[in-house]
Every structure is written in structure tokens, then in C-alpha cells.
Amino acid sequence: MNLKKRTKTLAGLCLLAGGLAAQNVCVSTPRTSLLLKAPVGGELEILYYGQKLADADLAALETDGGMGAAYPAYGMNSLGETALAVQQADGNLTLQLVVEDVSSTEAENSSETVVRLKDTLYPFYVDVCYRAYKDVDVIEAWTEITNEGKKPVTLHQFASACLPIRRGQVWMSHLHGSWANEARLAQEPLTAGMKVIANRDGVRNAQTDHAEVMFSLDGRPRENEGRVIGAALCYGGNYKLRVDTRDDECHHFFAGINEENSAYVLEGGETFVTPELALTYSNEGLSGASRSFHRWGRAYKLAHGERLRKILLNSWEGVYFGINQEGMEQMMADIASMGGELFVMDDGWFGDKYPRDNDTSSLGDWVVDKRKLPRGIEGLLADAKKHGIKFGIWVEPEMTNRISELYEQHPDWIVKAPGRDPVQGRGGTQLVLDLSNPDVQDYVFGVVDELMTKYPEIDYIKWDANMSILNHGSQYLPADRQSHLFIEYHRGLEQVCQRLRAKYPDLAIQACASGGGRANWGILPYFDEFWVSDNTDALQRIYMQWGTSYFFPAMAMASHISAAPNHQTSRVVPLKYRIDVAMSGRLGMEIQPKHMTDAEKELCRKAIAEYKTIRPVVQLGDIYRLLSPYDHLGAASLMYVAPEKDKAVFFWWKTEHFYNQHLPRVPMRGLQADKLYKVHELNRIDTQPLPCEGKVFSGAFLMANGLELPYNHRVNTPSAYASRVLYLEEVE
Ligand code: DGJ
Numbered sequence: 106m107n108l109k110k111r112t113k114t115l116a117g118l119c120l121l122a123g124g125l126a127a128q129n130v131c132v133s134t135p136r137t138s139l140l141l142k143a144p145v146g147g148e149l150e151i152l153y154y155g156q157k158l159a160d161a162d163l164a165a166l167e168t169d170g171g172m173g174a175a176y177p178a179y180g181m182n183s184l185g186e187t188a189l190a191v192q193q194a195d196g197n198l199t200l201q202l203v204v205e206d207v208s209s210t211e212a213e214n215s216s217e218t219v220v221r222l223k224d225t226l227y228p229f230y231v232d233v234c235y236r237a238y239k240d241v242d243v244i245e246a247w248t249e250i251t252n253e254g255k256k257p258v259t260l261h262q263f264a265s266a267c268l269p270i271r272r273g274q275v276w277m278s279h280l281h282g283s284w285a286n287e288a289r290l291a292q293e294p295l296t297a298g299m300k301v302i303a304n305r306d307g308v309r310n311a312q313t314d315h316a317e318v319m320f321s322l323d324g325r326p327r328e329n330e331g332r333v334i335g336a337a338l339c340y341g342g343n344y345k346l347r348v349d350t351r352d353d354e355c356h357h358f359f360a361g362i363n364e365e366n367s368a369y370v371l372e373g374g375e376t377f378v379t380p381e382l383a384l385t386y387s388n389e390g391l392s393g394a395s396r397s398f399h400r401w402g403r404a405y406k407l408a409h410g411e412r413l414r415k416i417l418l419n420s421w422e423g424v425y426f427g428i429n430q431e432g433m434e435q436m437m438a439d440i441a442s443m444g445g446e447l448f449v450m451d452d453g454w455f456g457d458k459y460p461r462d463n464d465t466s467s468l469g470d471w472v473v474d475k476r477k478l479p480r481g482i483e484g485l486l487a488d489a490k491k492h493g494i495k496f497g498i499w500v501e502p503e504m505t506n507r508i509s510e511l512y513e514q515h516p517d518w519i520v521k522a523p524g525r526d527p528v529q530g531r532g533g534t535q536l537v538l539d540l541s542n543p544d545v546q547d548y549v550f551g552v553v554d555e556l557m558t559k560y561p562e563i564d565y566i567k568w569d570a571n572m573s574i575l576n577h578g579s580q581y582l583p584a585d586r587q588s589h590l591f592i593e594y595h596r597g598l599e600q601v602c603q604r605l606r607a608k609y610p611d612l613a614i615q616a617c618a619s620g621g622g623r624a625n626w627g628i629l630p631y632f633d634e635f636w637v638s639d640n641t642d643a644l645q646r647i648y649m650q651w652g653t654s655y656f657f658p659a660m661a662m663a664s665h666i667s668a669a670p671n672h673q674t675s676r677v678v679p680l681k682y683r684i685d686v687a688m689s690g691r692l693g694m695e696i697q698p699k700h701m702t703d704a705e706k707e708l709c710r711k712a713i714a715e716y717k718t719i720r721p722v723v724q725l726g727d728i729y730r731l732l733s734p735y736d737h738l739g740a741a742s743l744m745y746v747a748p749e750k751d752k753a754v755f756f757w758w759k760t761e762h763f764y765n766q767h768l769p770r771v772p773m774r775g776l777q778a779d780k781l782y783k784v785h786e787l788n789r790i791d792t793q794p795l796p797c798e799g800k801v802f803s804g805a806f807l808m809a810n811g812l813e814l815p816y817n818h819r820v821n822t823p824s825a826y827a828s829r830v831l832y833l834e835e836v837e
Pocket of ligand 1: 569618636
């Protein structure tokens with residue numbers, strides 16, 4: 106049970122809102138309001154969500170009709186999509202939820218409003234909850250569904266929230282993709298009928314579609330103008346987003362756990378808490394909504410959202426499974442010499458009876474392979490210390506292989522359909538451990554706990570997850586609870602993460618899942634960042650990172666300089682361009698430095714030093730996306746501005762190359778019009794400085810005109826690629 110003590114303050118809420126009718130409840134952030142109609146004994150409706158309401162508007166709106174139910178339930182007068190559908194023990198499939206009371210609690214940075222709905226026939230309650238932040242424009246909405254009867258009730262549908270969106274020229278932006286092509290931006294107008302975005306992976310939920318969307322209310326989406334509603338479901342498991350457009354005045358948006366094959370039996374006295382749906386509203390376009398998500402994420406969701414991330418080298422693309430002591434030390438020496446701060450040893454370091462030489466075996470056998478690393482992790486930590494950097498390590502704790510000592514000892518720990526052979530994943534042998542089982546939870550916790558207990562100097566864990574639940578079945582859950590597997594898996598994972606965070610609050614942990622499979626706000630409270638994609642091709646990364654930046658801040662987006670030709674696309678991209686793309690996220694390297702020339706190392710050394718200067722702006726600043734690669738205008742550009750507006754970093758990448766090409770000049774955004782900024786190009790390779798180098802411009806000029814940038818680099822060996830990073834600093 107998760108019932109909190111609350112004060113019933115219906116009257117108090119009304120007083121606060123001044124002139125508001127006793128039945129209306131207004132939930133506000135600094136610049137947004139959500140207005141609910143909550144008549145005791147009647148249906149809970151949403152009257153309004155958008156720009157903050159003045160008292161006069163509140164009073165006037167009270168007579169307006171509602172836009173739609175705030176949490177429509179199935180069964181009585183419910184022809185449209187519903188948020189909740191249940192079956193009582195006696196077979197009754199209907200619910201009729203009416204408002205019982207409204208309460209609110211205040212915390213330092215947020216206020217929580219709970220509208221308690223009660224069924225008119227059964228002792229069945231739904232608390233519709235809203236948490237409004239006082240310093241960021243985000244309202245989190247979720248429900249707590251309680252069966253106070255004696256017999257179980259089966260939940261067949263249990264969305265987190267519903268939001269009616271006034272019809273008009275509404276367009277939806279969402280992220281779509283696949284392995285090595287994650288987070289591609291898709292934008293389309295909402296039309297009559299149903300639009301559904303769903304995930305059924307079981308383990309990772311962001312590799313294909315994402316659980317976040319934006320709605321542009323004023324026609325074709327624009328980055329810096331127009332009204333936008335953003336919605337992000339804070340959940341790591343299967344989800345479903347629905348937009349139901351019937352012949353009424355609103356699109357009806359629903360978001361929550363995907364209920365397919367997940368019917369949940371709610372025992373008498375039990376409360377089911379749905380994941381939060383984070384909502385934001387901006388009248389500064391898509392970028393405005395992103396800035397709110399980023400601020401909220403850094404302040405309230407992301408692990409260590411206030412802490413600057415280290416610059417690292419990860420061993421994967423450099424050596425793949427070819428781990429050995431000398432190789433690791435050489436990579437550590439190289440990254441240290443280039444100014445990096447952390448080295449991460451990826452897959453391939455473990456396994457005793459079955460050494461992990463490729464992806465066909467050993468997951469679960471988390472003991473050092475002494476043939477490869479005779480001095481063990483101790484030796485690696487000593488090397489890292491010698492080179493003045495930190496050390497991190499790769500694990501994939503939720504998984505095993507059919508060829509592993511773990512599986513030999515615990516065949517009952519894997520996810521598997523009763524009576525059938527398990528479906529095997531990566532390498533033809535990978536298996537998912539059943540996190541609904543408390544013994545498995547203990548074991549998964551123990552994987553990291555043992556490493557950290559033995560080697561407390563480990564600074565960073567790369568936590569990978571490379572398989573989906575491909576056979577529905579738990580060897581732990583009873584026959585009548587098999588449909589709980591997807592939900593219990595993620596509850597189990599969250600339990601493990603909570604235990605780890607309680608014991609290791611400072612540890613940096615990356616969420617990797619075959620690349621970007623775990624970029625979601627459900628998992629990020631326990632993780633510092635995610636690996637955006639296994640595709641490190643700089644040109645394709647511009648598109649993927651652009652999409653990812655809609656919902657996630659740069660500090661969470663691991664973005665690495667890798668080799669040319671690129672290992673995924675075979676594209677040969679000059680190092681300067683690879684650096685300039687990687688620097689727009691959390692900079693790292695994914696390369697074998699011993700194959701780099703001295704000149705290349707020098708360029709990286711310079712870039713790392715420059716990144717240290719701009720790191721606070723990129724990682725903690727506000728994003729302004731300026732020129733979208735998806736508009737195919739030949740270039741893409743975005744910038745980050747420090748909250749004080751005294752510093753900014755402008756990124757520009759050419760995305761197409763033609764002779765006599767006419768690229769748009771890019772006006773900047775987010776600066777202060779009356780401040781003066783000095784321009785300095787970072788990572789310069791040209792033989793001559795840019796015409797704007799060292800010059801001072803007003804914020805007003807830069808935002809009205811931008812700067813003229815040459816389309817090509819002035820270098821001895823020209824290439825098809827060009828990119829610029831400009832650092833702007835306020836001068837008196
Ligand atoms: C998939 C990850 O996305 C890669 O970065 C790498 O860690 C491999 N797994 C290792 O097996």
C-alpha cells in the first residue's frame with residue numbers, strides 16, 4: 106500500500122486560486138496551469154492545460170464546459186478510449202468513478218494534488234495525482250488504484266493519465282527507430298482515428314519507439330515558436346501511448362503501461378501505482394518544451410543531474426572482446442595523455458570455466474578471466490591510478506547465456522515459457538534472468554555490490570542489457586500470475602536499482618541497452634546517462650542526438666569520438682567533424698588510440714581541453730535547436746546557453762555537400778539582446794581564423810542575423826565535411 110497521509114483541503118485550494126469555484130482545482134507551475142473540474146459526486150474533468158491562468162481567467166473558465174474526462178473508466182457511457190478497465194470478482198466489467206474529495210500537500214519544490222475518485226458500487230478507489238513543480242514547468246500525473254474490497258479485482262487497462270488536447274492544427278513529434286538508428290524524429294499531423302505508439306520489448310523500451318511525445322498546437326512543428334505540449338512517460342517497461350481522435354473538440358491522449366498480456370490481479374487492500382506522466386507546456390516551440398524537460402530532469406530525475414560528467418574512453422570499438430592487461434593499460438595511458446578523466450573496460454573481461462571471448466557465453470560468470478588480466482581488477486585500478494584517471498567497468502547483470510556456470514547452477518532463474526525451450530538471443534545463447542524472482546533480484550544486486558565491495562575505487566559502471574523478453578513465462582510467478590511478468594520484471598529491476606543507489610550514491614552508472622534502448626525517464630533516476638546508440642557515425646549521430654535532445658539533456662547523452670571508417674556505416678568522416686558532433690553531448694571516445702596518428706591525438710587533446718571549458722554550458726545549459734537536420738537544408742545547428750546568459754556554445758554541422766551550395770545563415774537564440782558577446786572558434790583546423798574570430802557582437806545582432814560561416818574549411822586537404830563550434834562569452 107502506498108497511501109500517504111494527506112490534508113483534505115478542498116476549501117484551501119479554492120482560496121489559493123482566488124475566486125475559483127469550489128469544484129475547480131487549479132494546479133500550476135511558474136508558467137503553466139492545469140485546471141480540473143472536480144465536483145464532489147460528479148465526474149473529474151479537465152477544463153484546461155496551457156499557459157498559466159490569471160485569476161480572472163480562472164473565474165471565467167469555471168462556466169466553460171470540460172474538454173473531457175481526466176481519467177475515463179470503462180463500462181458506463183464509455184464509447185471512446187478509456188484509461189481504466191477492470192473486472193470485479195463477480196464478473197462486473199463496469200466502473201463509474203465520481204469525485205470523493207480533493208487534497209493537497211506541499212513540499213519545498215512542488216505541490217501534490219490528489220483527487221480521490223470512488224466507484225459508485227464497489228469499494229474501489231482511484232487517486233488521480235498531480236505533482237506541480239514550483240521552479241520548472243512540469244506537472245507529473247499518475248494514479249494510485251486501490252481495491253478496498255476483499256476479493257481480487259483484475260486490471261485490464263491502467264493508464265497513468267489522460268489529457269484532452271484541443272483540436273486544431275495539432276502535429277505530433279515522436280521518436281522512432283531501431284538498433285543503430287535510434288531516436289529518429291517523426292512528425293505528423295493528428296488525424297481522425299487512433300494513433301498508437303507501443304512497446305513490447307519487456308526489458309528495454311527505447312530502441313524502437315519512445316515513450317515521449319510532443320504536440321505542436323499551431324500547425325507544422327517549429328523549434329522556437331508556437332504552443333507545444335510535451336509528455337514523457339517515466340517508465341522503463343512496456344508502454345502504450347494512444348491518441349484517440351473522435352468527432353469531438355479534442356484529441357484524447359492516454360499514456361501508461363502497456364496492458365497487453367499484462368492483466369494485473371489487484372488483491373483486496375492492494376494499491377497499484379502507475380508510472381508518472383511528465384507534462385510540460387511551452388509557447389516557445391519544441392525547444393522550449395525540451396528546455397523544461399531538461400531542467401526538470403536534471404533537478405528531479407536524472408542521477409547526479411547537477412554533476413559534470415567525466416570525459417572517458419570506452420574500450421568496445423577499440424578492442425571489442427580483445428581485452429588484456431597490456432591493452433587496457435595502453436588505452437589508459439593514451440586517454441590520460443589526451444586529458445581524459447576515465448577509462449571504461451567494456452565486454453570480454455570475465456568468465457572462468459567459460460571465458461567470454463565472444464557473445465556466445467559467460468554472462469553471469471562475473472569473475473575476472475585471469476588469462477587475460479593476470480593482475481586482476483586490482484591491477485587495472487593500479488594502472489588507472491598511475492595515469493591519474495578513474496576506472497569503470499562493463500556488466501550485463503540481468504542476463505545469462507546457456508553456456509555459463511550461472512545457468513548450469515540456476516536454470517530456474519531464466520525467463521521461459523512453461524513447457525517450452527527458451528528462446529535464445531544474442532550469440533544464439535543469451536537468456537534473460539527473471540527479475541520477478543527475489544532471489545534473482547538479490548543476485549543482480551550482488552553483481553554490482555560484489556564488484557564495489559571488492560574494488561571500491563571503481564568509479565563508473567556501464568550496465569548493459571542486450572535482450573528482450575522473447576518468451577513470455579516466469580518460472581517464479583504462479584500460473585495465475587504469469588500476466589504480471591512484464592510489470593514484476595521492472596518492479597524487480599527498480600528494487601535492485603534502489604538498493605544499489607542506497608548503498609552507492611556516488612557511483613556513476615550508464616544505462617546501455619544495445620545502444621539507446623534505455624533512454625527513458627523511468628530508469629534515469631538510477632542512472633547518470635545512457636549510450637545513445639551503438640552507431641557512432643558522426644553524420645547519423647546528428648539525427649539521432651537531435652531527436653534524443655527533445656526529451657533528454659546533453660549531460661545524459663553519451664556521445665563518443667570513434668574511428669574512420671566508421672564501424673557501423675563504413676563512412677569516412679574527418680576527425681574534426683567527429684569531434685564537433687561528440688562535443689554536443691557528453692563527450693567521450695570509442696576508439697583504439699594506438700591506431701591514431703600523433704596529429705589526431707593532438708586534435709583530440711585540444712578538443713578535450715576545450716570541452717572542459719564549455720562542459721558546464723553544454724551539460725547544464727539551456728538548449729536551443731536552430732536548424733533541423735530533418736529539414737534537409739544542407740546543415741544542422743543548435744546551441745546551449747548558460748542560465749545566466751553570459752556564455753553560450755554554438756554548434757553547426759554541414760550535412761550535405763554540393764558545389765555552389767547556398768546554406769541558410771542561422772540566427773542564434775536564447776542570448777540576452779543587450780549583452781555583448783565575444784566569439785571564439787573551438788577546435789579550429791583552418792589555416793586562417795574565421796572573420797568573426799575575437800569580434801564582439803550584441804546578443805540582438807546574433808539573434809537577428811547569426812554569423813556568416815564559410816561552407817568549407819581552409820585546410821591543405823579539403824573534405825566534403827565542415828563543422829564549427831563557436832564559444833560566446835559575455836564581455837563588459
Ligand atoms: C552492446 C553495447 O551497446 C555496446 O556498447 C557494447 O557494450 C556491447 N554491448 C558489448 O557486448
